[in-house]
Amino acid sequence: DGGITQSPKYLFRKEGQNVTLSCEQNLNHDAMYWYRQDPGQGLRLIYYSQIVNDFQKGDIAEGYSVSREKKESFPLTVTSAQKNPTAFYLCASSRGQGRLGFTDTQYFGPGTRLTVL
Amino acid sequence: QKEVEQDPGPLSVPEGAIVSLNCTYSNSAFQYFMWYRQYSRKGPELLMYTYSSGNKEDGRFTAQVDKSSKYISLFIRDSQPSDSATYLCAMSGSGSARQLTFGSGTQLTVLP
Numbered sequence: 001d002g003g004i005t006q007s008p009k010y011l012f013r014k015e016g017q018n019v020t021l022s023c024e025q026n027l028n029h030d031a032m033y034w035y036r037q038d039p040g041q042g043l044r045l046i047y048y049s050q051i052v053n054d055f056q057k058g059d060i061a062e063g064y065s066v067s068r069e070k071k072e073s074f075p076l077t078v079t080s081a082q083k084n085p086t087a088f089y090l091c092a093s094s095r096g097q098g099r100l101g102f103t104d105t106q107y108f109g110p111g112t113r114l115t116v117l
Numbered sequence: 118q119k120e121v122e123q124d125p126g127p128l129s130v131p132e133g134a135i136v137s138l139n140c141t142y143s144n145s146a147f148q149y150f151m152w153y154r155q156y157s158r159k160g161p162e163l164l165m166y167t168y169s170s171g172n173k174e175d176g177r178f179t180a181q182v183d184k185s186s187k188y189i190s191l192f193i194r195d196s197q198p199s200d201s202a203t204y205l206c207a208m209s210g211s212g213s214a215r216q217l218t219f220g221s222g223t224q225l226t227v228l229p
Binding site: 004006040041042043044045048058088090092105106107108109110111113 | 121123125151153158159160161162163166205207216217219220221222
């Protein structure tokens with residue numbers, strides 16, 4: 001049963017704490033992405049990775065960090081430097097952008113809702 | 118001005134109605150257009166994918182792209198209560214501009 005899993009489903013963070021959100025995929029996809037979703041603002045790209053051991057900043061990378069040590073895994077750390085971390089976080093994956101002239105359909109996980117206490 | 122504009126709604130229609138959802142965009146480099154459906158507290162799921170201008174039909178859903186007007190639409194025929202969700206448009210260019218840009222989503226409720 002292929003898909004993308006995210007854990008935990010709900011996460012609570014205290015002020016000044018770092019937290020890590022998990023994202024795992026068994027679709028054999030090369031590319032993985034992290035988005036943040038706030039009410040009325042759609043999805044905003046935090047970080048993406050097109051291949052293992054490489055990742056790029058998205059539009060709102062400040063206060064976040066990622067790693068891509070394995071093809072299947074792309075964890076996101078929300079650091080204490082992120083001033084407004086309460087949001088719904090979505091991980092996605094896609095096959096990769098190897099085919100010229102074709103975009104790369106992204107498939108999403110179920111999301112993690114992070115709340116700062 | 119946002120690159121992609123989408124009316125947030127909320128939009129309420131009776132069961133069986135035809136629903137029209139729309140997005141406008143400003144980046145003429147966009148060539149690939151997608152519609153995602155997102156149920157409450159869930160991740161988005163891909164509904165329709167089109168390339169360049171034209172129509173694409175899949176069951177009760179039709180996606181239209183008018184690149185000359187920078188305008189895309191999703192039509193839902195014979196709408197059902199199970200269609201109640203937030204619909205997100207997304208688009209991308211090619212080459213180095215392949216990252217997706219999303220609209221803010223339209224919340225749809227189909228009343229039984």
